[in-house]
Amino acid sequence: MDLELKHQRLLKILLIASIISTAIHFTDNYLFIEQYPQPDWITAPLIYQ
8 A cells, every 4th residue: 555655646746747847838938939930920919819
């Protein structure tokens, strides 16, 4: 049972880390979209609708 609890704790830590890193990634994309190379037809107002 102890090993199962350790695995559950590890899984919980990995899941939380994944959620945090995803939030940081998408926030960065939202804030700095103008700095990324992209076609002219993709604009920030179009993305933010």
